Amino acid sequence: MAEPTLDPQAVAKWCRTLQLDQSHCLGLSISTTILTHRQIYQIMDETLSDSRCFIRGLKQDQSGNTMRVLLELDCPVANVVVPSNLEVGNEKYKVEIVVPAEEQPIQLASQPSTQTTTTATIGPEFLNALGELVEKCAKSGHSTARYKRLPMFSGTQPLPSDEESFEAWMEQALQGLDEWEVSEALKRQRIAESLKGVAADTIRNLKLSKKDCTAHDYLEALQDVFGRTEGxxxxxxxxxxxxxxxxxxxxxxxxxxxxxxxxxxxxxxxxxxxxxxxxxxxxxxxxxxxxxxxxxxxxxxxxxxxxxxxxxxxxxxxxxxxxxKGVSVKVPGTFSTKVQTVQACCAGEELAQLREQVSKLTELVTLVAGTQLQPDERAETVPSGTASQKERKRKDAIICYQCGGRGHVRRQCPSLETSKEVQTRKPPGNFRGPQ
Structure with a gap:
């Protein structure tokens, strides 16, 4: 069964539980649960342009489909114009704005006759609220007695040895705000008493520029001044x-x-x-x-x-x-070390084989280079061989008119020299010669 819708009486009771002034509060009933704090602030900034609001409470209904938000304004609700319904986002989420019910004065009978009449006039809501108030007072006194102060933070650079870093101080402060069941004024006091130097000046300047500051406003200002600059x-x-x-x-x-x-x-x-x-x-x-x-x-x-x-x-x-079990959690661990050792052994054997192959190749190259001609000799031999072939072809084309042979002319013919020797030689005996 789904929870009933948010009504003014429920918003007023929520304000009393958190000890907030209900004249400065509004309740929101949103038909989705995926909106973040920043998106809610953006919606309210567009709706209430003349006022700032702060998220004081946020919860979901039992079905998990509706988000309920309690907002506190920096001015009375009567001074701003508040619509009753909104539609936000591309999905048109419905936002219902509820103003808390005004407190009704307790009217007692002028002359109560019996105790039953007085109890009926007061009502059970008053008795429940009174019981909650007594319980909160008891918790507040118990929390105050066991309160431990936050460490000092000054914002001085370099960081003094007796102080903690801003991140560590901020974590403790946020945890304290969640656990301290005290009033808002006491929360602000506990944060302010742990600040000095530049950090205390930051809170002082915040009070001058903004009235009715809360403890969360203190932390936001310190985060802007001393926190990390990344967006x-x-x-x-x-x-x-x-x-x-x-x-x-x-x-x-x-x-x-x-x-x-x-x-x-x-x-x-x-x-x-x-x-x-x-x-x-x-x-x-x-x-x-x-x-x-x-x-x-x-x-x-x-x-x-x-x-x-x-x-x-x-x-x-x-x-x-x-x-x-003896297995190293780090990566790489013992497993990786063994693998690297095996790889080193394999690499040594491969290196020896490569060296042997390189030496054989070197010997082979040296042998081949010794059997071949040098580049200069090769350059001289090739042109000379080509010229002799051309000269031989040219001589073969010449024909001798004396003997009909090839390769020489008549004046260089060997047969001509033989005939001259025969003519100059003396004839033997009774040779008369030609008549």
């Missing part, structure tokens, strides 16, 4: 590009991711309900693929519902079990 988009990019390093345990990698998520929450860049799922999704994406703990987590199925403490506990248990 939400830069932090989201850094978060999505943060990967597990070689030799890093998975538990340490989760701690690094959580620090970036914490900064995104301080800058209102992420809803608290989606932090766990975003952390697990980046863990599955950014962890080393051969990490033994990550392999075990992937084999277990869906881990998106694990909270931070459950996730860290599961990872630490797996790491401790692997260490007991």
């Amino acid at each position: 939400v988009s830069e932090l989201l990019y850094q978060f999505e590009h943060t990967y597990q390093e070689k030799g890093e345990k998975l538990s340490l990698y989760i701690q690094r991711l959580d620090k970036i998520l914490h900064q995104m929450r301080l800058k209102r860049g992420m809803d608290a309900d989606s932090v766990d799922s975003v952390r697990v999704r980046q863990l599955l994406r950014g962890a080393l693929p051969l990490d033994p703990v990550m392999l075990k987590l992937r084999s277990q199925g869906d881990c998106g519902t694990l909270r931070y403490n459950q996730l860290v506990k599961l990872v630490r248990e797996e790491e401790a079990m692997l260490e007991e």
Whole structure:
């Protein structure tokens, strides 16, 4: 069965529970649960242009389809124009704005005759509110008695040795605001008494520029002055590009991711309900693929519902079990060392074989170079051989008219020289010669 719609009496009771002035408060009933604090502030800034509002409470109904928000304005609700219904976003989400009911004075009978008449006139709501007030007073006194002051923070650089960093101080302050069950004025006092120097000057300037500051306003101002300068988009990019390093345990990698998520929450860049799922999704994406703990987590199925403490506990248990078995949790571990040793041995054998092959190739090249002609001799021989062939062809084309042979002319003919020798030689005996 769904919860009843948000009515003025419920908003007024919510204000009394949080000890807020209901004349400065408004209630919102939104037909979705995916809106973040920043989107709610943007909607109210467009609706109430002359006033600032602060989220003091946020909860969902039992069905999980409606979000209820309690806002506190910096001026009375009667001084601003407030519409009763809105439609926001492209999906046209319906937003119902509810003004808390005014307090009705308790009217007692002028002459009550019996105790029953007086109780009936007061009503059960008054008795419930009185019981809640007594319980809060008891809790407030108990909390005040066990109160531990925050560490001092001055904002001085370099950081003094007796002070903590701003991130550590901010974490303790946020935890204190969630746990202190005291009035708003006492919360502001506890934060202010832990500040000095430049940090105290920041709060002093905030009070001068803004009236009716809250403890959350103090922390927002300090975050703007001393916090990290990255925007939400830069932090989201850094978060999505943060990967597990070689030799890093998975538990340490989760701690690094959580620090970036914490900064995104301080800058209102992420809803608290989606932090766990975003952390697990980046863990599955950014962890080393051969990490033994990550392999075990992937084999277990869906881990998106694990909270931070459950996730860290599961990872630490797996790491401790692997260490007991003698398996190194770091990547690369003992397994990688053995593989590298085998590769070194194989590389030595291959290197010896390569050296032997290179030496054989060197000998072969030397032998071939010795049998061939030098480049200069080769250059001289080739042209000379070509010229002799051309000269031989040219001589073959010449025909001797004396003997009919080839390769010489008549005046160089060998037969002509033979005939001359015969003519000059004396004839033997009775040779008369020609008549």
